Amino acid sequence: MKLNLSIAITVLTITGAAVMLTRCNGFFARTFSRSPAELYGVKQENQTEVLAAADVPSAVAQAVKDTLAAATKTWVSSGRLEFWVLGTDRAAAVDLAAAFCERRVARGDMSERDCLEDSENKDHGFLMYQAIGAEALASGNPRMDAAHNGGAEWGIHRMASSLPLGFAGFLGIAGEGDQITILHEYWHSVQMSFMQPGDHGPNQEVAGPVWFIEGSAVAMAEFTSSKLLASGELRQWNNAVRPWPNLRERMEAKMKLVQRLKQGCSSYLPDAYGGECGQLAYEGGAWAVAYLMHKFGEDVLLRSFHPNVQRLGWEQCFQKTFGQSSNDFRAEFAVFMQKPIAEQLEILPKY
Structure with missing residues (x-):
């Protein structure tokens, strides 16, 4: 099946002020010989992308973009980063998963079959994040999940989240709380940009407790x-x-x-x-x-x-x-x- 990237996502490439380098937890498939800065292609600029499902309002995607831009400007660039935002519609989540896989296949990161299986898994798959947002709205019990889900084997930080309820204006949740969640996950990418990844993520002797x-x-x-x-x-x-x-x-x-x-x-x-x-x-x-x-x-x-x-x-x-x-x-x-x-x-x- 041919995967159609254009209908599945909104892509926001962030550009921001240059940042001087002061020099929830991803897992990697193999050991890398390049330094973390080389692996993630760290530059003194904002290198993040926000990719949102079709049912995510553009204002929500923009708020994620703005928060990441502020994090990069205030801290440092952690290198190439993809932040995938899910909404509450299952069909839109399936389209976003297909778009994710089209990108991985086009870049030689994964086979289409392996990627589609991975994108639907129960731990870090897009359908999990979509279900979290849908259940929150259906039940009235607010919940947002976000995570750094690896990506070093592709030279990126791969992040994903359920619908940011505060940015979306649902259930009386504060948008400021969503900002903190995104900053938290971005900090993990900063940590990883200083640590050499191995077979199962950074060595605990380097990452710490x-x-x-x-x-x-x-x-x-x-x-x-x-x-x-x-x-x-x-x-x-x-x-x-x-x-x-x-x-x-x-x-x-x-x-x-x-x-x-x-x-x-x-x-x-x-x-x-x-x-x-x-x-x-x-x-x-x-x-x-x-x-x-x-x-x-x-x-x-x-x-x-x-x-x-x-x-x-x-x-x-x-x-x-x-x-x-x-x-x-x-x-x-x-x-x-x-x-x-x-x-x-x-x-x-x-x-």
Whole structure:
């Protein structure tokens, strides 16, 4: 069957201001000899594309584009990136999957048969994302999923999401929340642009524990969205049922959740995905990274940590950047977590 790209998607190629390089979790098919910068073709410019299903409103696709452009300008370009946005219509999702496969086949990335099977799988397939959005609207229970789904074997970051409900104006969800979700996933592409991919993604000795991988994505997305909203570089949506909480309010809510989840987990900083302790890795990790940024500067990850992590490995790079072992840091952080919440909140930046 001939796949028709033109009817299936809206393509938005992002161009933005040049960015100086300061030098949820994808998996790859083989080991690569090229450096990450060579593999992803990193340039000092915005290299992202937004590709949306036909039923996704153009304003929603534009909002995704604008958020990625702001991320690239504020942080760095992570290289070639495809962000595929699903709506709620199954036929449109099938067309988008066909368009995805036409692109992969045309570029020699996959066979048509293998691609069509992959695009419908239950874990990262387009139909999964379409079903999430459709179920959210049908049930009235809001949910948005997004992920970095690999792509290194094709020299790209492959991302996908269900319908951004806030951008679309559904169910009283804040557009600002969608911005944070997209920033979170883009940060993962930034992380990967500094790490050599292997058979099953970056080596954990380089990538580090879950609390650091995901906690830094949460913290960077939360802090950066607040900064860009304050500066006007991100749109203030003001479209939710309740006013969008500020950074202090959001981080206070996370702290309360962390303290509750800790009751069933052995550490504030678990190295695991899934379950309540997996959620603690995200939220506790966000506070841990916020604590590190308070001590060493908000730009410490891009300025000092990530440019050296591939060469040194995660633990040695942590020690070089933060002046202590990760075990010693965990002990110090546990003491911080016992302080009064008013004192904990004082480490947060004010934008």
